[in-house]
Amino acid sequence: MMLHAILVETHANSDLLEKVIRKMTGENHYFFVHVDRKTKKYQDFLKLASHHVFFTDKRYNVRWGSVDQIYATLELINKARSIGVEFDYYHLISGQDYPVHSPQYFDDFFSGSTKSYMELDKKSPIEPRYMYYHLNGIMNVRKGGGETLKRYSLKLQKRLSSLFQLRKPLPMRPYKGSNWWSLHKDMVGYILTYINQHPEYLTRFRFSSCCDEVFFHTLAFNSKLKYTIVEDDLRYYDWHRTYPNEKLPRVLTHSDYNKIMTTNALFCRKMENKMSSKLIILLDDNENII
Template sequence: MNIAYCIICHRNTPILRTSIQLLSPKNTVYLHVDLKSNLEEFKEYHDKVIFIKQRIDVRWARFSQIECTLALLNEIENTSYHYMCLLSGDDLPLQSNAAIKAFFHKHNGTEFLGIQPDFDSKALISRVQYLHSEFDSKRNKTFWEHCFWGFKRNFLGHKKKPLFSKLPPLHKGPQWFCLSHDACTYILRYLKENPWYMEAFRFSHCSDEVFFHTLLMNSSFKDRLYKHNELSDDNAKALRYIDWRSGPDYPKVLTENDLTTIPDSNFLFARKFSEHTNLKVYYEWLKSRS
């Protein structure tokens, strides 16, 4: 069982270092380092990972997040793998290499893409239907920027995108997933044959949670989704433990103190971990699960 681990990162942290150390043996790890970051800071991984040459300036909630994922898919297109797992630099595995491989071997042919069962369809359509500027997606707006943004939204409105009407019904879920070689190949082939689909998502807001989900949910791969009608937690469907409930950050920034709260189930990865996590405690915890 060959697994291609595709990691999106912008900082070199102890969390990223730990994930690469644990996952790189007997797997191929592909690393996308944000274009804004200094590549020299990641040179310690030169003999452990494959660096993606097509580096994207990734911006929160922007189409660049989709472009980054597609750069990774294009990188592995002609390689030999059974599953591609998309991870962030803040993720840690919750199972050993052997256990992860055994899980995918057991569920070979299944797609691990989280689909949220209930969502505000009007708000979701708004993400994609209208042209959203870089300013719209800016985090931590000042008071006056919020005032201007509110005026623009309420009185000037957003311009509609003409290609939106061509899109099938929208679906959403977490950005992170594990997909089979067949599903990844299908995505790339579909986009080559239907370039309008990508254009329909440009200048959207948080469309990384919609782009791949809509594509696969409107294909035969819908029938291969892991526990699609059984689990209500869309992150669990993608094999991720992510705490969106506890706070104070959303999602919660995890530390070694959160390890004992993670259910002993089929979660294979967790995010996102603080770079100050006591990794000695983490290694002991991971060993106890083997």
């Protein structure tokens, strides 16, 4: 039986996480949870601790788009590797993800596999994320004066970059994709070994923007294991607005059930307790539950 480490990055809603853990309960499923340091109700999460649910020793104040997202992910991986269990797979999900199928279906999907699953974005520009200095790590750039300051800062850097190079490029070809993935242990081992041997690679992502979508993909797709990667993160999202200014990806409801079930997704997001309550019931009662 293959062993799975479910790595969870969350900041709110312990009730939803409890439902996820309950649905995915299995002797070969372990959960490792990073709760954002800003979270006020941390004790509500700690109530979920058990012999298969662990919390990171260090908690980061994860600002949108900052390098702290990478730090939190590495903290989760290292926590999983510290408990003395050799996991076959590591699955990174958010606190607003929900499993689509039963634990048995999940296990059967990965049984005997050595593949890793990562979505690859071949259209969006990558270089601006790490070739300019970003303020994400020191302030909230999505609210108030932060947006204005970021805009002017990037405008100035673009002008200066036409005269001289502001930052060194990455040591390898960059790749980008969804920051949620399912990686085989061989890929995780390679990534950690590279970081330990080249600590400057991690340091290079300070003052970058949304590079949790670049950091792991760049290492994975430049490795000798790149041929084991399936360009699919096995997640369902909806990036299409149903009303003006709707935040994306949009919160899923029961009306999304049929669309979700026609995909090969193992997790779906974003979920919220109230808006997604009927969808959660449908997913819990679907035909794959054993």
